């Protein structure tokens with residue numbers, strides 16, 4: 268699972284990236300169009316895994332993770348032919364960072380979150396126009412050469428181009444399943460799910476519900492069916508290296524019970540339809556990422572292809588059942604351990620032991 272961090276220049280993308288992944292990438296540098304993207308991993312916080320680690324005292328603790336790709340800011344008017352955006356064509360979703368703070372030394376103008384977000388989206392649409400134009404050109408060429416297969420593709424590209432040229436994102440275009448297959452490898456940016464990260468300063472964060480910029484971006488997100496979360500990127504980056512107790516104290520001052528980043532990570536996970544099943548024992552407690560609806564053998568394949576191939580059945584107990592019982596032995600005695608077959612659809616928080624034979 269991979270998320271791309273996008274936004275206008277200097278709005279705090281790399282600051283957020285550092286806080287998410289524990290990296291130390293340079294900030295405030297105005298990366299410029301030629302700069303390489305930052306790529307790093309964030310762990311998905313999971314209280315269930317913490318409970319299991321307490322129970323088993325395992326040698327290894329293996330939470331699920333998400334990859335983040337942080338690219339240079341995209342300025343107004345540079346979406347077309349933008350090489351920076353090539354680096355995020357294949358991500359699953361976008362984290363769109365929007366400035367909801369004022370800082371006269373960095374930005375002469377006060378924050379205007381809605382207008383900024385719309386500006387950036389338009390650049391993504393312009394970048395997509397270029398991709399579709401190329402596609403159309405190719406389809407027309409094949410069609411002209413007599414390959415009728417490309418008739419539908421060229422018509423669809425024409426309609427999509429008209430849609431994009433109206434300033435509308437590709438996600439609101441009525442694609443058929445066949446169209447989606449055709450465009451799959453193109454990686455259209457404006458079809459990707461968006462999570463707006465409203466980047467606030469500490470004062471803004473302390474009362475974000477009443478922050479005018481946060482409200483503006485929330486309204487836009489609601490119109491678009493996108494997710495929105497308040498983050499204080501600079502603050503989160505600052506507390507990253509503190510002792511946990513100190514960080515906790517600073518968070519409490521802002522009325523935060525959880526790091527904004529943890530919520531961002533969890534929201535991304537849910538938005539994309541991901542769930543975790545767990546394996547647990549004295550060697551390793553491990554969260555494995557699957558999409559909702561995955562059946563047991565396919566899930567087993569996440570661990571090892573042999574387990575999928577030789578799948579016999581799965582012994583499953585729901586985490587909440589185990590927790591309520593206190594111990595594995597109790598859960599077994601109460602009959603909460605189930606034996607499930609090939610057709611079983613995995614649920615979030617299932618603790619599983621796969622039986623297999625190869």
Ligand SMILES: Nc1nc2c(ncn2[C@@H]2O[C@H](COP(=O)(O)OP(=O)(O)OP(=O)(O)O)[C@@H](O)[C@H]2O)c(=O)[nH]1
Pocket residue numbers: 274275276277278279280281282283293294295296297298299338339340341368369370373466467468499500501502
């Ligand atoms: N006051 C304030 N400053 C911030 C905040 N977030 C980032 N900054 C500052 O803004 C500057 C730019 O931050 P970056 O994280 O490098 O921004 P960016 O979006 O990655 O910038 P580009 O990659 O150049 O587009 C740095 O000096 C940060 O310290 C914030 O929440 N509040």
Ligand SMILES: [Mg+2]
Pocket residue numbers: 280281282294298337338339340
């Ligand atoms: Mg940056």
